[in-house]
Amino acid sequence: MRAVVYAGPRDFSVSEVPDRRAAAGEVVIDVALAGVCGTDLHIHSGGFFAEFPLTPGHESVGVVREVGAGVHHLERGQRVAVDNASACGHCPHCVRDQPLFCENFRSLGVNEAGGFAESMVSPAHKVFAVDDLADDVAVFAEPLACAVHGMDVLALRPGADVLMLGSGTTGLLLAQLLVHGGAGRVTVAAPTEFKLALASSYGVDRVVQVNRDAGQTYQVLRDLSPEGFDVAIDATGASSVVQILPDLVADNGTVFVYGMCDADDRVQWSPYDIFRRQLHVKSARG
Numbered sequence: 151m152r153a154v155v156y157a158g159p160r161d162f163s164v165s166e167v168p169d170r171r172a173a174a175g176e177v178v179i180d181v182a183l184a185g186v187c188g189t190d191l192h193i194h195s196g197g198f199f200a201e202f203p204l205t206p207g208h209e210s211v212g213v214v215r216e217v218g219a220g221v222h223h224l225e226r227g228q229r230v231a232v233d234n235a236s237a238c239g240h241c242p243h244c245v246r247d248q249p250l251f252c253e254n255f256r257s258l259g260v261n262e263a264g265g266f267a268e269s270m271v272s273p274a275h276k277v278f279a280v281d282d283l284a285d286d287v288a289v290f291a292e293p294l295a296c297a298v299h300g301m302d303v304l305a306l307r308p309g310a311d312v313l314m315l316g317s318g319t320t321g322l323l324l325a326q327l328l329v330h331g332g333a334g335r336v337t338v339a340a341p342t343e344f345k346l347a348l349a350s351s352y353g354v355d356r357v358v359q360v361n362r363d364a365g366q367t368y369q370v371l372r373d374l375s376p377e378g379f380d381v382a383i384d385a386t387g388a389s390s391v392v393q394i395l396p397d398l399v400a401d402n403g404t405v406f407v408y409g410m411c412d413a414d415d416r417v418q419w420s421p422y423d424i425f426r427r428q429l430h431v432k433s434a435r436g
């Protein structure tokens with residue numbers, strides 16, 4: 151079969167690779183669609199615990215082609231979505247029921263072969279029937295799960311006044327959950343007009359077109375809400391945006407680092423200010 155194969159960071163080709171078979175507890179899936187997200191950009195550059203050689207693709211939907219021994223909840227021909235992440239179940243984090251921080255975390259498309267291929271292999275218990283969802287909807291199962299986790303961590307107070315900077319795919323999924331998850335008002339600020347139009351069509355209360363200059367963006371948003379928002383979310387992964395978040399929230403407000411910055415990025419916040427204004431800093435990984 152053909153697959154995108156990275157020999158190393160930034161070094162990829164479409165290559166012929168051996169067809170894989172399903173071992174016990176696994177399934178082989180013919181991939182129909184595989185999403186690309188910001189994480190793939192980090193992986194492209196060798197970041198986010200990528201292991202090479204690698205076939206990326208962590209947002210996959212397709213059809214079960216082969217079912218390994220001991221798999222009873224899936225059958226050939228079934229349309230499915232894949233949860234790419236698996237925890238070991240026995241490391242200190244796993245036994246504390248925090249599998250997200252598993253020391254032996256395996257992630258299809260990050261440190262094991264993923265969905266940028268004609269077919270992929272997955273542990274069967276991480277594969278879910280999508281029933282009558284169309285492929286181009288079901289392919290959002292993984293990023294939507296990330297957004298749901300974001301909502302869990304955020305633990306939004308009902309009626310909160312929420313600002314989100316950025317309007318990429320995952321951000322727009324989160325925005326919809328915010329709208330339906332108890333926010334009193336959701337404002338999305340981003341540079342790209344058609345994405346803001348999408349945000350509006352999804353029920354976001356207010357969209358603000360800003361440029362990519364964080365200083366100017368700060369001024370526009372500060373003028374919009376001089377007292378500050380209850381929650382300010384970075385959905386861009388740009389540290390220049392994360393930098394301005396504390397100054398955009400009200401006292402006792404929450405800064406939510408939702409996008410993924412580069413590992414070497416830094417911001418400068420005043421710890422005194424964080425203390426004095428009792429700010430909360432949260433993030434949601436995966």
Ligand SMILES: [Zn+2]
Binds near residue numbers: 188293
């Ligand atoms: Zn993703």
Ligand SMILES: [Zn+2]
Binds near residue numbers: 239241243
């Ligand atoms: Zn573990």
